[in-house]
Amino acid sequence: MKREIVHDIEQFLYREARLLDECKFQEWLNLLTDDIRYWMPVMGRRYRAFSKGITILDSDRYEEREFSNEGELAILDETKDSLARRISRLDTGMAWAEDPPSRTCHIISNVEVREGDSESEMIVYSNFILYRTRGELEQDIYVGSRQDILRYTGGDWKISYRKIILPQNVLSQKNISNFF
Amino acid sequence: MGISNLVDADHGLISRSIFVDPQIYEQEGRMVFARCWMYLCHESQIPRPGDFCTAYIGEDPVIVWRDTQGNIRAFLNICSHRGNRLCRADSGNAAALTCAYHGWTYGNDGKLKGVPYQQSAYRGEFDREQWPLPAVAQLESYKGLVFATFDPSAPPLREYLGEMTWYLDAFFDRRDGGVEVFPGVHKWVIPCNWKVAAENFCGDNYHGPWAHRSAMSTGFSARRPRPNDVGRFHLSPGNGHCVMGRQPDDTSDSPEVIAYEQDVRSEVRERLGPRIDLVRPAVGTVFPNFACVRGTANSIRVWHPRGPERTEIWSWIFVDKLAPPSVKETIRLAGLRSFGPAGTFEQDDIDNWQECTQTARGVVSRTQVLNMQMGLGQERFDQGLGAWTSEFCVSESNHRHFYRRWAKMMETTDWSELSIGAPR
Structure with a gap:
């Protein structure tokens, strides 16, 4: 992996985070490919199959997995169109959960770049802290990880896939109204 | 008041x-919450024997558990010994669950099946049958919706x-x-x-x-x-x-x-x-x-x-x-x-x-x-x-x-x- 590519991708992710924090959502949308899948599965707690806390009755069916699969419930499961509509909702003057708007600060770290399926694609892992303030005293902190696929197209990187893992069983935040 | x-x-x-x-x-x-018929889960969440999911009635933690015979039961999700939360998962499948504190084990019929040192420490005087998981007073399904109440005098679900x-x-x-x-x-x-x-x-x-x-x-x-x-x-x-x-x-x-x-x-x-x-x-x-x-x-x-x-x-x-x-x-x-x-x-x-x-x-x-x-x-x-x-x-x-x-x-x-x- 060339160092310049890693550097370019890190800079891309930081710029993306800044656009979100500056509420430049249309510009952010331009960083996504038209076929993007933007997905945050939902978490559920399961015992490990070898746990001494559980005597499994039907071990053939037992699954340890904590996060929902494709086609199951999710917190976000978005296309470019649905993301664009979420953004245009903010411009209606009646998106009450975001008016007055949240103030956010995205901290992006642990960036790891791997080669993707084709030369023009990279698999990019990163962690995030999304800090949000709103109203008089509200403060929310969302911490998690992302798995992206970045595609080099039209002379720049774009995000063609983003899976967001927010490892909270019961969300303590009243909503998810910001982008990750 | x-x-x-x-x-x-x-x-x-x-x-x-x-x-x-x-x-x-x-x-x-x-x-209200301890007396009304309260929704627990949909039957499709626990289709097979042993399937369980956790739920709440008000602030009381509940486990909904399909027993080995296929009957849906619901209990307080609380070990009878020290009141520890028995099941720590949202869902799963089990013949039995064991408390993480002292190892009391309950079957999917709610019965207390195992108590470590039962014979030696309790000198053979402990009756496991007296200490099952506390069951809800009534449980009924309506069209796949599972409801329960803690009130034995509540009318049947369909009447409610x-x-x-x-x-x-x-x-x-x-x-x-x-x-x-x-x-x-x-x-x-x-x-x-x-x-x-x-x-x-x-x-x-x-x-x-x-x-x-x-x-x-x-x-x-x-x-x-x-x-x-x-x-x-x-x-x-x-x-x-x-x-x-x-x-x-x-x-x-x-x-x-x-x-x-x-x-x-x-x-x-x-x-x-x-x-x-x-x-x-x-x-x-x-x-x-x-x-x-x-x-x-x-x-x-x-x-x-x-x-x-x-x-x-x-x-x-x-x-x-x-x-x-x-x-x-x-x-x-x-x-x-x-x-x-x-x-x-x-x-x-x-x-x-x-x-x-x-x-x-x-x-x-x-x-x-x-x-x-x-x-x-x-x-x-x-x-x-x-x-x-x-x-x-x-x-x-x-x-x-x-x-x-x-x-x-x-x-x-x-x-x-x-x-x-x-x-x-």
């Missing part, structure tokens, strides 16, 4: 203290539901096999009193065109407001249950779901009978805290109380079991984009509910009386619909029925005085 001076449902006047007063909250736990059964059928029994829920639950805590959320789903058509216009105008619901929007119903089929209905052809479905609905129309009509030609139930509440929606989202949800000013929402997406995969996928995506933590409808609701609750903290503002008088005196009992109804597109008649029932439950210990059965 006397409730009658706080809730005057006949005149549509409600004191804000019922949303923030800790004593009211405590009384509510005993008089009364005429609401037909309205539940219109959500959950439209086709052979009923509905199934997608795997996974949205669980999140919101800063409001549970009743503020519940009353909204009981009968608040009023807020839709204003509070949700941003979501409606950007394609998160296919519903187009009608120029002459009079034919919508607020229905109170009795016992505090509430339904918001629309004209049968008034839909918020996407074109794909509308085509599906046309395909299944005669089957649905055959199952539900001619009443379905009069009304399309869109939002329903089983008193006190179970709600369902069909249209913009197909959601089943419970408003779990978490203190006067906090509510934990558990929300699932359901779909007709026989619906084709593409229709299921459309409903799944529409559901999570409109309702749920990131739902474009839900987040605007929650902001409003939060401020309706938190501004009642002040000693002066909590004495304020709220106006729930819209449509007062304009309701009538409709025999065809089996419910009190208010036909103008907006009304607070369901709010009044909900709070009337709540106030009555809060003060009445004897179920025979709670007019179960016939709508009043």
Whole structure:
């Protein structure tokens, strides 16, 4: 992996985070490919199959997995169109959960770049802290990880896939109204 | 605490203290949540022997467990020894669960099967049969919906539901096999009193065109407001249950779901009978805290109380079991984009509910009386619909029925005085 590519991708992710924090959502949308899948599965707690806390009755069916699969419930499961509509909702003057708007600060770290399926694609892992303030005293902190696929197209990187893992069983935040 | 001076449902006047007063909250736990039939889960979540999921009745942790013979049972999710939480998972499959503290083991019939050092430490004097998981007093399913109550004197579930059964059928029994829920639950805590959320789903058509216009105008619901929007119903089929209905052809479905609905129309009509030609139930509440929606989202949800000013929402997406995969996928995506933590409808609701609750903290503002008088005196009992109804597109008649029932439950210990059965 060339160092310049890693550097370019890190800079891309930081710029993306800044656009979100500056509420430049249309510009952010331009960083996504038209076929993007933007997905945050939902978490559920399961015992490990070898746990001494559980005597499994039907071990053939037992699954340890904590996060929902494709086609199951999710917190976000978005296309470019649905993301664009979420953004245009903010411009209606009646998106009450975001008016007055949240103030956010995205901290992006642990960036790891791997080669993707084709030369023009990279698999990019990163962690995030999304800090949000709103109203008089509200403060929310969302911490998690992302798995992206970045595609080099039209002379720049774009995000063609983003899976967001927010490892909270019961969300303590009243909503998810910001982008990750 | 006397409730009658706080809730005057006949005149549509409600004191804000019922949303923030800790004593009211405590009384509510005993008089409402520990006595009513409370929703636990959908049978499709635990289809096979040994399957379990955890749930809550009010703030009491519960485990719903299908025993090895296939019977659904529910217990307090609490070890009888030290009160430790027995099951730490949201769902799974088990013949037995073992407490993490001292290793007491319970079978999926609730019986205590194993106690470490039983013979040596208790000198053979310990009777395991006396210390099972504490079971709920009654458990019954209605069309796949599993309910339980801690009150042995509560009337049977069907009696408790009364005429609401037909309205539940219109959500959950439209086709052979009923509905199934997608795997996974949205669980999140919101800063409001549970009743503020519940009353909204009981009968608040009023807020839709204003509070949700941003979501409606950007394609998160296919519903187009009608120029002459009079034919919508607020229905109170009795016992505090509430339904918001629309004209049968008034839909918020996407074109794909509308085509599906046309395909299944005669089957649905055959199952539900001619009443379905009069009304399309869109939002329903089983008193006190179970709600369902069909249209913009197909959601089943419970408003779990978490203190006067906090509510934990558990929300699932359901779909007709026989619906084709593409229709299921459309409903799944529409559901999570409109309702749920990131739902474009839900987040605007929650902001409003939060401020309706938190501004009642002040000693002066909590004495304020709220106006729930819209449509007062304009309701009538409709025999065809089996419910009190208010036909103008907006009304607070369901709010009044909900709070009337709540106030009555809060003060009445004897179920025979709670007019179960016939709508009043």
